[in-house]
Amino acid sequence: MLERFINHVRKNKLLDVQSPYLVAVSGGIDSVVLAHLLQRNGFNISIAHCNFKLRGEASDADEAFVINYAMKLGVPVHVKVFDTVAYMDEMNVSLQMAARELRYNWFEELNTSLGTQGVLVAHHADDQLETVMLNLLRGTGIEGIYGMSSKRDYIRRPLLPFSRQEILGYLKDNGLEWREDSSNEKTIYKRNFVRHKLLPLFLEFDPKGPELVQYSFDRIKDTGKAFFYFFDLWIKANVVSKDGYEMLSFDSLVAIPGKSSLLFYWLRKKGFVYAQIEDILCAVENQEAGRQFLSGSWMLNIDRECLILGEQQEIEKPIQVGLEDGSFSVIGQHHYKCVKLNAGALIDRSPENAMLDLDLLDFPLTLRNWEQGDRFMPLGMQHFKKVSDYLIDNKVPLIKKDKVKVLCSKGKIVWLVGFRIDDRFKVRPTTRKVFYLNKYKDEKPF
Numbered sequence: 001m002l003e004r005f006i007n008h009v010r011k012n013k014l015l016d017v018q019s020p021y022l023v024a025v026s027g028g029i030d031s032v033v034l035a036h037l038l039q040r041n042g043f044n045i046s047i048a049h050c051n052f053k054l055r056g057e058a059s060d061a062d063e064a065f066v067i068n069y070a071m072k073l074g075v076p077v078h079v080k081v082f083d084t085v086a087y088m089d090e091m092n093v094s095l096q097m098a099a100r101e102l103r104y105n106w107f108e109e110l111n112t113s114l115g116t117q118g119v120l121v122a123h124h125a126d127d128q129l130e131t132v133m134l135n136l137l138r139g140t141g142i143e144g145i146y147g148m149s150s151k152r153d154y155i156r157r158p159l160l161p162f163s164r165q166e167i168l169g170y171l172k173d174n175g176l177e178w179r180e181d182s183s184n185e186k187t188i189y190k191r192n193f194v195r196h197k198l199l200p201l202f203l204e205f206d207p208k209g210p211e212l213v214q215y216s217f218d219r220i221k222d223t224g225k226a227f228f229y230f231f232d233l234w235i236k237a238n239v240v241s242k243d244g245y246e247m248l249s250f251d252s253l254v255a256i257p258g259k260s261s262l263l264f265y266w267l268r269k270k271g272f273v274y275a276q277i278e279d280i281l282c283a284v285e286n287q288e289a290g291r292q293f294l295s296g297s298w299m300l301n302i303d304r305e306c307l308i309l310g311e312q313q314e315i316e317k318p319i320q321v322g323l324e325d326g327s328f329s330v331i332g333q334h335h336y337k338c339v340k341l342n343a344g345a346l347i348d349r350s351p352e353n354a355m356l357d358l359d360l361l362d363f364p365l366t367l368r369n370w371e372q373g374d375r376f377m378p379l380g381m382q383h384f385k386k387v388s389d390y391l392i393d394n395k396v397p398l399i400k401k402d403k404v405k406v407l408c409s410k411g412k413i414v415w416l417v418g419f420r421i422d423d424r425f426k427v428r429p430t431t432r433k434v435f436y437l438n439k440y441k442d443e444k445p446f
Contacts, residue, residue, distance in 0.1 A: 001162065001170045005037050014150055014158055019117040020044040021156070022078075022110060024103075025069070027062040027179035030122035032069065033167050034159055036176060038120070039073045046076040048110055048119070050103050052084040054095070055181075062179050069177075078114075080106050111154050118156045123148055126164040129210050130194050132217050137190070141264070141274070142224040145217050231265055239266065245310040245399070250284055253307075270309065271295040280307075290398050301399035313369070313402035320364035321407065323435075329367075334439050341434040347427060348436070354407070354415045356425045358433035366408045367417075374406060376413035378420045387416060394419065407437075 009015050023038060025031040025047045038045050049066040051059050063079055070077035088098035107119045128147045135144030150157050159167065171178065202209030238252035248266065253259050264277050272295045283291045283302045293300040294312070301308040321329045325340050340358060348355050374387040391401050405417040414425040415437075427434055 001166050002037065002040070005158065005162070006041060008161055009158055012150060014156055015043060015120075016117070017041075017043055020046070020115070021118050021120050022046055022048050022107065022114065022116045023120045024048050024050075024107060024122070025066050026050070026181070027065045027069070028122075028181055029171055029178045030124060030127075030159065030164075030167055032176055032178045033170050034120060034122040035069070035073060035075075036174065037170075038158075039075060045120075046078065046114065046116070047073075048078045048107060049080075050099075050106065051079060051081045052099050052102070053081060054084055054099075058181075062181070065177075065179050078110060080110075082106075108154060118151075118154050120156045120158060122159050123157045124159040124162050124164060124167055125214065126195070126199070126210070128160060129199065129214055129217075130191055132214075133194050133198060134190060137194075141261070142220065142227065145220050146224065147217065147221075227261075228265075231262065234262060235266060245308050247306045247308050249306045251305075254284060267295075267300065267309070270298040272298070272300070292398065299399050301397050303397040303399075304395065308397050308399050310399050316369060318366050318368035321367055323363040329437075336437045336439055339436050339438070341436050343427075343431045343434065345434055345436075348438070351419050352439045354417075354421050354437045355427050356414055356421060356435045356437075357427055357431045358435040359431070360409075360425050361414065361435055362410045365414070367405055368408065369402075370404050370406045370416070374413060376406070376416060376420075377423045378416075379423045379426055381423055387413070390416065390419070 015021065021038070021043060023031070023035050023045050025035050026049065035045065035047060047066065047070045049063060051063045053059055055062075063081075067077055067079065082099075082102045084095065084098050084102060087102055088095050091098065091101070093101070110116075111119050132145055132147045135147075138144075148157060148160065150160050199210060202213060206212065234256075238248060240247045253263065256262065260274075260277050260281065263280065264272070264274050267277075267280075268274075272293070276293055276295075280293055280300065280302075283293075284307070287304075288302055289304045291302040293302075297312050299310060299312045301310075319329075321338065323340075324338070327338050329336050329338055336353075341355075345355075370387045372388060375384040376387060376390075377384050378390060387404075387406065391404065396404070404419070406413045407415040407417055409425070412424070413422055415421045
């Protein structure tokens with residue numbers, strides 16, 4: 001095992017013999033062997049031990065054992081005592097989750113403060129198989145079959161290719177002592193149940209059962225890498241980003257194989273879960289335009305021809321737009337330059353901008369979200385129209401309606417921002433001064 005360990009570390013460039021590392025040692029078989037392998041091969045290590053105070057005197061005995069073991073190896077040791085139960089109650093998490101969070105938070109802090117180049121943990125091949133089986137039992141996608149990686153962020157797992165039997169053999173061959181955690185035998189914990197009840201059935205059926213299962217998972221993992229490669233290409237080809245929204249046309253989704261997976265991996269980055277995907281696809285198939293699906297601060301809107309993904313609109317307070325010439329104002333999500341022009345200037349007919357008769361305006365103007373019941377007289381019309389009806393007529397998606405703004409003068413709408421000015425405030429032959437709101441294209445006015 002010693003030679004295989006060194007070859008594995010070198011081949012995969014997991015560790016640098018010149019760099020310092022922190023080794024997580026509980027006192028159990030796996031971490032004892034890992035620390036011994038590293039020290040025996042001249043790696044610059046120090047040991048970190050967590051005392052979770054969950055097993056009374058046994059927890060303190062584990063701590064004493066690790067300290068003594070570090071002395072035998074001639075390496076520094078760092079110990080942290082946690083009130084795990086209090087943390088569990090405070091954070092409202094399970095006992096196992098509390099211990100995990102406390103452990104890894106401290107590892108990260110210690111790794112940073114000591115200047116070590118990573119924290120080495122003793123997960124091995126059997127742990128990997130247990131992790132994958134647990135993920136399957138929870139209901140997982142293809143990434144759940146990936147299991148743990150040998151290197152992720154500051155965590156390193158040098159023993160991942162080695163079985164529990166190999167590690168136990170090394171322990172016995174080198175006469176190493178260890179501490180047994182009695183909680184590892186309790187099958188009330190899901191991982192222990194898989195370890196002591198489920199995996200032995202594979203061995204009973206076929207001594208190479210776990211190895212063959214892992215081989216299958218490795219093949220699926222490679223298939224998963226291919227899927228994500230083509231998924232990224234599909235996203236680039238079909239998802240359009242504009243004005244803070246992402247849009248996916250129905251045509252690029254409904255006729256493609258595996259659309260549930262494609263849709264899920266697009267939406268999950270915004271917190272959507274797989275259980276929502278079937279409902280979304282049904283809404284698309286039934287052409288339920290206007291239907292919305294929510295996840296945290298994000299909204300997915302079923303529009304007439306596409307899905308639109310964007311952030312939910314937060315309620316914003318009205319803001320004032322002043323008369324100061326050349327000033328910049330934030331209108332909607334954009335910056336506008338506000339200037340006074342003499343009459344006779346060329347008329348800008350772009351709905352993104354507004355040219356208004358300055359003498360008809362009372363400053364400061366007010367910018368606010370549109371509200372139900374709002375009415376204005378769209379440019380070119382001689383009668384009032386509800387803002388809600390105007391947006392419907394112009395087929396504005398529901399997700400975008402919530403972000404539409406109106407610019408008002410003494411309560412009267414002078415501009416439905418980005419759509420149409422009010423005819424009452426337009427520039428006329430009698431206009432002397434023009435108030436011009438011009439969208440700053442680069443969004444960097446300063």
